[in-house]
Amino acid sequence: xxxxxxxxxxxxxxxxYAAQKRAGLIASYIxxxxxxxxxxxxxxxxxxxxxxxEPGSFTAGFFPxxxxxxxxxxxxxxxxxxxxxxxxxxxxxxxxxxxxxxxxRMWLNTLFVAAISCVISTLFAVATAYVMSxxxxxxxxxxxxxxxxxxxFPGFMSMIAIxxxxxxxxxxxxxxxxxxxxxxxxxxxxxxxxxxxxTVPKALDEAAMIDGANKAQVFFxxxxxxxxxxxxxxxxxxxxxxxxxxxxxRFLMGTNYKTYTVAIGLYDMLDKTRIYTYFRxxxxxSVCVAVPIIVLFMCLQRYYVEGVTGGAVKG
Amino acid sequence: xxxxxxDDKIEIQDSLITKLSYVVFGLGNLIHGQIIKGLAFLAIxxxxxxxxxxxxxxxxxxxxxxxxxxxxxxxxxxxxxxxYKLGDNSMLFLLFGVLTLMITVGFIWTGYCSHKSAxxxxxxxxxxxxxxxxxxxxxxxxxxxxxxTLLFLPICGILVFSVLPLVYMILVAFTNYDSKHxxxxxxFDWVGFSNFGSMLGGDSRMSHTFIGVLIWTxxxxxFATFSNYFLGIIVALIINQKGIKFxxxxxxxxxxxxxxxxxxxxxxxxxxxxxxxxxxxxxxxxGLIDGITNAVPFLTNEHWARVIIIIVNMWIGIPYTxxxxxxxxxxxxxxxxxxxxxxxxxxxQMFFKITLPQIIFTTTPYLITTFISNINNFNxxxxxxxxxxxxxxxxxxxxxxxxxxWLYTLTKDKMDYSVASTIGILIFIISATFxxxxxxxxxxxxxxxxxx
Numbered sequence: 001x002x003x004x005x006x007x008x009x010x011x012x013x014x015x016x017y018a019a020q021k022r023a024g025l026i027a028s029y030i031x032x033x034x035x036x037x038x039x040x041x042x043x044x045x046x047x048x049x050x051x052x053x054e055p056g057s058f059t060a061g062f063f064p065x066x067x068x069x070x071x072x073x074x075x076x077x078x079x080x081x082x083x084x085x086x087x088x089x090x091x092x093x094x095x096x097x098x099x100x101x102x103x104x105r106m107w108l109n110t111l112f113v114a115a116i117s118c119v120i121s122t123l124f125a126v127a128t129a130y131v132m133s134x135x136x137x138x139x140x141x142x143x144x145x146x147x148x149x150x151x152x153f154p155g156f157m158s159m160i161a162i163x164x165x166x167x168x169x170x171x172x173x174x175x176x177x178x179x180x181x182x183x184x185x186x187x188x189x190x191x192x193x194x195x196x197x198x199t200v201p202k203a204l205d206e207a208a209m210i211d212g213a214n215k216a217q218v219f220f221x222x223x224x225x226x227x228x229x230x231x232x233x234x235x236x237x238x239x240x241x242x243x244x245x246x247x248x249x250r251f252l253m254g255t256n257y258k259t260y261t262v263a264i265g266l267y268d269m270l271d272k273t274r275i276y277t278y279f280r281x282x283x284x285x286s287v288c289v290a291v292p293i294i295v296l297f298m299c300l301q302r303y304y305v306e307g308v309t310g311g312a313v314k315g
Numbered sequence: 316x317x318x319x320x321x322d323d324k325i326e327i328q329d330s331l332i333t334k335l336s337y338v339v340f341g342l343g344n345l346i347h348g349q350i351i352k353g354l355a356f357l358a359i360x361x362x363x364x365x366x367x368x369x370x371x372x373x374x375x376x377x378x379x380x381x382x383x384x385x386x387x388x389x390x391x392x393x394x395x396x397x398x399y400k401l402g403d404n405s406m407l408f409l410l411f412g413v414l415t416l417m418i419t420v421g422f423i424w425t426g427y428c429s430h431k432s433a434x435x436x437x438x439x440x441x442x443x444x445x446x447x448x449x450x451x452x453x454x455x456x457x458x459x460x461x462x463x464t465l466l467f468l469p470i471c472g473i474l475v476f477s478v479l480p481l482v483y484m485i486l487v488a489f490t491n492y493d494s495k496h497x498x499x500x501x502x503f504d505w506v507g508f509s510n511f512g513s514m515l516g517g518d519s520r521m522s523h524t525f526i527g528v529l530i531w532t533x534x535x536x537x538f539a540t541f542s543n544y545f546l547g548i549i550v551a552l553i554i555n556q557k558g559i560k561f562x563x564x565x566x567x568x569x570x571x572x573x574x575x576x577x578x579x580x581x582x583x584x585x586x587x588x589x590x591x592x593x594x595x596x597x598x599x600x601x602g603l604i605d606g607i608t609n610a611v612p613f614l615t616n617e618h619w620a621r622v623i624i625i626i627v628n629m630w631i632g633i634p635y636t637x638x639x640x641x642x643x644x645x646x647x648x649x650x651x652x653x654x655x656x657x658x659x660x661x662x663x664q665m666f667f668k669i670t671l672p673q674i675i676f677t678t679t680p681y682l683i684t685t686f687i688s689n690i691n692n693f694n695x696x697x698x699x700x701x702x703x704x705x706x707x708x709x710x711x712x713x714x715x716x717x718x719x720x721w722l723y724t725l726t727k728d729k730m731d732y733s734v735a736s737t738i739g740i741l742i743f744i745i746s747a748t749f750x751x752x753x754x755x756x757x758x759x760x761x762x763x764x765x766x767x
Contacts, residue, residue: 184476187469
């Protein structure tokens with residue numbers, strides 16, 4: 001009797017609990033769908049705009065409308081009417097150099113700068129992080145404190161000074177200047193990698209050193225092979241930097257179109273005097289910049305997540 | 316080195332040669348047969364002396380005067396007409412002055428190292444131990460002094476691209492290097508703290524701008540940080556709750572925006588919210604507003620612009636927090652929840668007693684760094700509104716300008732470098748106060764070695 005009673009009670013409870021849970025899940029799904037739409041809309045819009053046939057920067061609706069224009073055949077005088085909604089012309093125009101805009105060149109410039117500064121800054125950051133994590137010497141704490149202090153000054157406050165330094169060497173409007181600016185001081189960005197190295201047990205080093213390895217061998221043969229995720233994270237952020245930075249690029253390159261990066265080029269396309277003609281090309285250019293980065297990012301997402309999480313937990 | 320050799324070192328008095336190594340670099344090494352090391356020390360000294368004679372001393376004098384000859388027409392004796400002569404370039408004087416000072420510091424440091432090295436050799440000789448050859452020294456660079464090898468290039472980079480420019484800009488804050496004193500052509504000079512004085516009350520328009528921009532910067536940093544933080548955590552919780560399918564898909568959709576270059580998404584957002592943009596058009600087509608003339612001034616009205624910027628920043632920032640807190644959520648041990656279920660806790664209790672404390676505990680340092688980086692969040696503001704709407708109350712600033720974007724405009728458009736540097740230093744003071752109050756108390760700083 002009592003046992004029967006008990007099952008009745010729990011049965012009722014689980015049922016209402018399940019219903020509650022299902023309602024919660026449905027609400028969650030609705031929330032996630034709305035969220036996804038909000039997050040995808042701007043991206044979708046850029047893609048649609050990049051294929052849009054209708055000229056101009058602002059159009060009536062969210063989705064491209066059919067656009068018609070007349071072409072007069074000069075010999076026969078016949079007027080032909082064309083109607084198009086989507087076109088590939090924006091991409092063709094984008095890669096046709098015009099008015100000093102040479103997007104293909106900008107794209108290659110950026111790739112070049114990004115690749116080299118990615119290598120340099122990864123090397124610098126990883127080397128500094130290893131030293132700060134594993135070696136003990138007198139200037140270690142002072143160095144870490146100075147790095148902390150310097151990080152609190154706004155980054156581009158010293159922009160003018162850097163410009164003058166590069167100018168006094170005569171390389172202010174070159175890609176080399178950009179590489180130096182992006183990777184030169186990257187030794188200061190060691191914190192995240194150091195946080196990772198700190199979690200690698202020191203016993204490993206000690207064991208290797210008992211076996212006769214020196215510190216260099218420990219670094220190259222033990223720590224580096226174990227640290228692939230964080231190195232990938234570091235390289236990925238360093239590689240993405242030049243694609244996204246436009247403050248330094250803008251300031252250093254001035255009017256030297258030949259050394260523009262995509263960020264300056266795209267920003268200039270939205271200039272008030274150009275926006276009408278160039279808006280669709282801006283969208284096409286954005287797609288050309290975003291697609292490779294997104295693909296790269298999605299492939300390496302696992303490492304990025306590890307870096308973000310690790311960095312946050314260690315501060 | 317072992318404790319014992321350290322004690323010996325204190326007992327042994329400096330020999331004459333060791334003392335002289337302060338003056339003649341590398342003397343101790345040379346006499347004890349470490350020819351290459353000694354010569355290297357000596358070469359640095361000779362190079363420094365030559366450098367100082369050939370211009371270094373002049374650099375230091377120029378550093379103090381910042382130039383005396385103004386560019387202009389100069390009467391030349393014996394000639395009828397005056398000649399146009401280029402004067403001193405204060406900007407280069409300041410830059411080379413800082414460079415010379417840095418080289419001098421390096422030189423003094425080398426002198427210190429020379430003495431230390433000489434002393435080392437002296438101690439070794441005293442104990443009758445073999446004196447390391449050059450090859451031995453190189454080997455040490457791969458072992459106990461491996462940090463020197465690894466740090467050499469990064470530190471050079473930091474000195475040239477971070478320390479030198481920063482020192483230079485800090486010094487500029489104490490000069491009158493503004494649009495009226497542009498080098499070459501015009502000289503600028505040291506003015507002490509007067510820039511800070513005018514910023515903090517001396518010049519009423521300037522200080523009004525500073526206070527106004529500062530208050531908005533702090534409001535912005537607060538909302539930008541906490542809106543992203545809490546909403547990001549909520550999104551992470553919803554995605555990670557049991558029973559939700561396609562977790563990876565939801566996460567990837569949000570992560571798309573991290574991969575999308577920020578300036579692109581921001582420029583797109585700007586065109587979305589502009590007067591003729593998609594949002595206004597959509598509102599018209601839904602009949603919510605009456606014609607383009609009544610378009611909502613999303614980015615041109617002070618209050619609208621401030622709200623929109625914070626909302627757009629959520630679009631940018633939530634995915635980061637979501638990713639980060641997802642990682643933390645997965646790391647919370649499941650047995651904690653199981654134990655709580657056994658004890659009869661419900662979902663809400665578990666959230667407030669287990670999940671939230673865990674997230675807040677692990678992310679406090681992150682919260683501080685995010686707050687500071689939001690004080691310096693250039694991209695969102697500059698690309699969305701460029702600081703606008705402009706106002707005549709302010710000195711070259713708009714209603715959504717942060718201190719950094721104001722600094723940028725002053726530098727790029729106005730060339731008021733001294734004012735810009737002053738703002739930079741004030742930003743530093745603000746960020747430093749915030750982080751000193753919290754960061755040095757945090758566990759990850761104090762107990763750095765704890766879990767190795």
